[in-house]
Amino acid sequence: MKRLFLSTLLLSVSCVAASAQTATPTFDVKRISRDIQTLSSDAFEGRAPATAGEEKSIAYIAEQMKAAGLQPAGDKGSWYQDVPLLKADIVGTPALSLKTGATTTALTQGNEIAVRAALNGQKSVAIANAPLVFVGYGVRAPERQWDDFKGVDLRGKIMVVLINDPDFEGGDGRFGGTAMTYYGRWTYKYEEAARQGAAGILIVHESAPASYGWATVKNSNTNTMFDIVRSDPTASHPPLEGWIQRDLAVQLFQQSGLDFEKAKAAARRADFRPMPLKSTLDARYAVDSQVITSRNVAGVLPGTRHPDETVIYSAHWDHLGVGLPDAKGDRIYNGALDNASGVAALLELARAYGAGPKPDRSVLFLAVTAEEKGLLGSEYYAANPLRPLATTAGVINMDGPFAAARTRDFSISGNAKLDLLTMLTEAAGTQGRRYAPDPRPEAGSFYRSDHFPFAKRGVPAVSYDAGQDLVVGGTARGKQLADAYTRDKYHQPADEYDPNWDTGSVASDMAILYAVGRRLADRPVWPNWSPDSEFRATRDATAAQRKAR
Template sequence: MFKSVLLASAALIVAMPSLAQPVISATRISQDIRVVSSDAYAGRGITTPAEQKTIDFLTKGFAAAGFEPGGPDGKWTQDVHLRQFKVVDPKVNLAFADGSTLDLRQGEEITVSTRGTTSDVSFAKTPIVFVGYGVTAPERGWDDFKGVDVRGKIIVVLINDPDFPEPTLNTFNGKAMTYYGRWTYKYEEAARRGAAGVMIIHDADAASYGWATVKNSNTGPKFDIVRPDPSATSPKLESWISLDTAQKLFAASGQDLGALRVAARSKDFKPVELSATLNGSYKVNATEIVTRNVIARLPGTSRPDETIVYGGHWDHLGTGTPDADGDAIFNGAVDNGTGIAALLELARTYGKGPKPQRSVVMIAFTAEESGLLGSEYYASNPVYPLSKTVAGINMDALNVSGRTRDVAVTGYGQSSLEDMLKLYAAGQNRTVVPEPTPEAGGFFRSDHFPFVKRGVPMLDAHSGDDMVKGGVAAGRAAHEDYEEKRYHQANDEWSAKWDLSGMVEDVTLYYRIGYALANSDLWPTWRDSSEFKAARDKTAAERK
């Protein structure tokens, strides 16, 4: 099957000389990023006045490109029903066996949030249990809980999964993070077991981001899709604690955190009751809100019921605590002003060319920063059937540092979309490589994933680290500089010094792959080894 898909992809290139020179403009891309990441857009927080401002900008751009409204009932938008949880006045502390206490300040020693209750929360001498990585994986013969009842207790867990510090164990795919390593899984498993709360021990390497990112992402309002019983999927305390705080907690309990972290890598690990309790309270203001996905569509000429999707989230963090320079606006220029600009530029490129046989849909998702909720809502309530969604391309935090010799694929090795990417990348004298840090779990952290879980082949690919100017060292330095100084921080701002030549090449690849699919009868496939193949196979009859 894969060989036939590869040959079909190669035939598409030969048959489509019109794709030789798609005009992707760095100037237009830069201007769009500059607009949506300006202070006037106040960080594009959902349900703020900036939401309507962003929607207006997007719909005007899509309409000018020749696309039509693609949402339900002929609208440009899809209503996304969410519940907002706002923690107010959190005052919590750890109490130790010797009678001493440690106050946990919001954003300093701990981040206090919840999506698991609409009522106020209080803790009084609540027991605390260390459960290693907090993983239950029967297919791998792994159970960190070993029958210990954690109902009504606080569990302390390590971030990532057991293979991260020792990939040669290869129990959880070695270096590449599995879903068991994601913080979302930790909270879900705690809720399934009836735990009162979770404290995730922060580790910058294992999390792939520093404490500033944790603080900025977890001290404001949290969101979830509206659920009849929010406690079914989230505990009433969802928190991170700093590594220094964790060390104090374990030391005061007579435990060696370093030794327990090593022990947690083994299937034989058993939970450890800590001689400390959690006390305190916080108010929870829960309100139901409606935010919106923006959807634009270019109908196909001969098979309009078959859809190619391009996606990228429009939202960012809005405003928050001022940084050292007094800047409280999290502009989100790279994350994800670049994706917004790419959607608009792709729409312009499609609008100028011959109309495709299949439909092309652009979706600017809301609430990605709240947990991929806009894309989750769309995938749960698709406007266009997922069984007839041919494939999709996700664009999030694109390259602003110049051309690269490689293209990195997040979740490498999953589908035949990678083979199409290799063919078109070769035309740019570029190679396709796996993402450099699969242990960071990037495959689970962007808007393609809700589609992937339901079987739709999705591509999440971007410039690699091998810069044309400076090589791998320069690429890694640029990535690390962004992660440390700008990611989810107020400094993520537009710059006239950016080199968008690499982004132009990436967006050109996205166009060529999508346009080829939109003018063929090719259906990309999952590899036989992919865990997502079964979901796609269930709807195979609908694609005949």
């Protein structure tokens, strides 16, 4: 393991001292299972923000935090931090069609296409005869000498783009290889479409570069949309945002005399030029948009010696709520693994801290809203922190933190290099578990979990992953089960609690999460990013606000 940075020696010495002071508590696996079962039950209606499911969810979490001995850490002495959000729904069924020559083809929402409710403040979308233009990966990255647009005027037009970034197919190039950069995320592509002044954007879905199937796209985009409240939402969102199936894209290219695969290959080169398609899009639908208030839940165990310094455990409480029915007619997206399991881990850690020795630093337990809509609850907290980010020692996020069975390894989302990873590696090593790099860096997981809003502001932050090398069955079996979950349950009603789950990894994962948080809370250390990390300079800029001891 060669992830040793400038502060590793200090951290290693601290770990020995800390472990001598604080024994690992016993975690109640049955209680964790009960929390998962409760939060993912049909009674909680899929835990969507701004629904009755939210009210039940946040009340339950606050109740459990209070019982664990935490103190309210939200607004005005409450358990909650208000998170104002723009909420938008498509009214009725959108009218969508493509015209090629004299032929008009109607498109069915959720089948060939999935468009989102407009988040630019409009009350309706009315697009007629908008030309489609293929702009490769839709990336403009001056620092990499890359521009997919080449000055083309996209006003009044629909961008058609590929998901992920230009290195995904070939494995090497200006974007660092197969590990997705932020340019590969759909959020970036929507933002770039707004910057280009486009009337809309359609992302071509392919399962491998997206890292999930069409069911995930459909279920995530055809229900209620949320965004943070922006002073100028049109700067971040074009009128139309959506995805199309690969088969439809192939057809569009054929009708324009183009080969889809050859066009994809051309898009991997810096000399790519936009390709007009011989089709236009009509889209008409009303949008019900309003500003609502959702809530993060925050409980704190105040530190005894340095209460103004903070360690954060986080997990998102929300899921997709009630949406389109699956093949069985089930419309409740229960989100048992994603992410009732993370909240259950958060609550059990709160109980362990509440019952154990009081920490030197304050420990904040933060359950955030609207992760499924773009990390909005954590983004709001990071922009409006309840406790200063400069004196937040680290963030440990939990999003599906347990493995399908006991593992020999662990991982984190993405391939970031930071001292928190060294600490996790050492804690896991006491159990004979090793660090394994993210097996799917091309999925862009680093940008898809609630640690990211903290990371981009310099706070050392990780999202824990329990690994895939199963004690019984090895990596092959672990990958098989992970792939099956992504295919059959992720963002689908089938993500439900199962009393027959193998909980063999739970106690081990909880012990690692506790050990690292406890080490941060009890020792006078300030972890950092590696010297070559893009987040290091931002963290270093606030160094004067942290006490050296």
